[in-house]
Amino acid sequence: MNIAHISSAMPDKRVLSVRGLCKTFTLHTQGGTRIEAFSDLDVDVREGECLALHGPSGAGKSTLLRSLYANYKPCAGSIVVNHKGTRVDMATASPRAVLAVRHSTMGYVSQFLRVIPRVSCLDIVAERLTAHGEAEQSAREKAKEMLARLHIPERLWRLAPATFSGGEQQRVNIARGFIRRYPVMLLDEPTASLDAANRKTVVALIEEAKAAGAAIVGIFHDEAVRDAVADRVYELFPQEVAPCAA
Numbered sequence: 001m002n003i004a005h006i007s008s009a010m011p012d013k014r015v016l017s018v019r020g021l022c023k024t025f026t027l028h029t030q031g032g033t034r035i036e037a038f039s040d041l042d043v044d045v046r047e048g049e050c051l052a053l054h055g056p057s058g059a060g061k062s063t064l065l066r067s068l069y070a071n072y073k074p075c076a077g078s079i080v081v082n083h084k085g086t087r088v089d090m091a092t093a094s095p096r097a098v099l100a101v102r103h104s105t106m107g108y109v110s111q112f113l114r115v116i117p118r119v120s121c122l123d124i125v126a127e128r129l130t131a132h133g134e135a136e137q138s139a140r141e142k143a144k145e146m147l148a149r150l151h152i153p154e155r156l157w158r159l160a161p162a163t164f165s166g167g168e169q170q171r172v173n174i175a176r177g178f179i180r181r182y183p184v185m186l187l188d189e190p191t192a193s194l195d196a197a198n199r200k201t202v203v204a205l206i207e208e209a210k211a212a213g214a215a216i217v218g219i220f221h222d223e224a225v226r227d228a229v230a231d232r233v234y235e236l237f238p239q240e241v242a243p244c245a246a
């Protein structure tokens with residue numbers, strides 16, 4: 001496997017180390033307009049730590065999370081993640097290496113659930129465990145527990161979430177994201193459309209993941225949630241110009 005930058009794991013408890021990261025979008029269909037999301041970012045996250053990304057709308061928070069997950073290719077810089085005792089640079093890793101990191105090391109809870117037609121929400125959540133070799137029966141039992149914890153009514157478990165409300169879909173997304181422990185978790189506004197009881201559950205899930213050693217990078221719209229879970233806050237500022245090449 002072509003894993004970029006293989007060497008020993010990082011010596012301290014750092015599991016994610018970002019250096020000189022830059023992302024510029026070029027809108028080819030709109031006269032080549034260039035939008036710089038951020039430039040020259042340095043970020044470190046350690047085991048059991050939650051780093052909150054903070055800044056005004058358009059500051060580049062979601063773009064940074066997507067870059068960490070290798071959904072976007074940065075124009076410069078490195079994103080080194082500790083993957084099974086090796087270091088992988090997500091900025092330059094091969095597609096296979098990226099998939100391997102996503103499978104075992106990095107979990108990403110996006111803002112919205114991408115619904116898979118005709119697959120029940122129970123199966124969507126259980127699949128995260130069966131994909132890692134867990135027996136179907138026990139995976140489904142754990143999925144039921146997680147859905148119940150997030151107050152998804154039992155009558156919905158066998159339905160595909162296409163018709164669910166926004167908050168219900170978000171909770172299925174969270175159940176899927178948290179049912180398996182990943183060493184690194186990326187959370188994009190996980191509590192955005194949740195009520196107080198479900199926000200509390202998500203805070204508890206984040207605390208449990210941290211206690212188990214997960215390094216978390218999250219965007220938390222809700223200040224109370226951010227205060228409850230974040231160990232550090234990383235500020236992003238909207239950019240004016242786009243000085244670096246894509």
Ligand SMILES: Nc1ncnc2c1ncn2[C@@H]1O[C@H](COP(=O)(O)OP(=O)(O)OP(=O)(O)O)[C@@H](O)[C@H]1O
Nearest residue numbers: 025035036037055056057058059060061062063064
């Ligand atoms: N796929 C894309 N193509 C072009 N420009 C993009 C793309 N994604 C984001 N941008 C631009 O990059 C900038 C940062 O966007 P981003 O979504 O990261 O902001 P954000 O901090 O997450 O904002 P919000 O708090 O509103 O979610 C914005 O100016 C946005 O227009």
Ligand SMILES: [Mg+2]
Nearest residue numbers: 061062063219
């Ligand atoms: Mg965003």
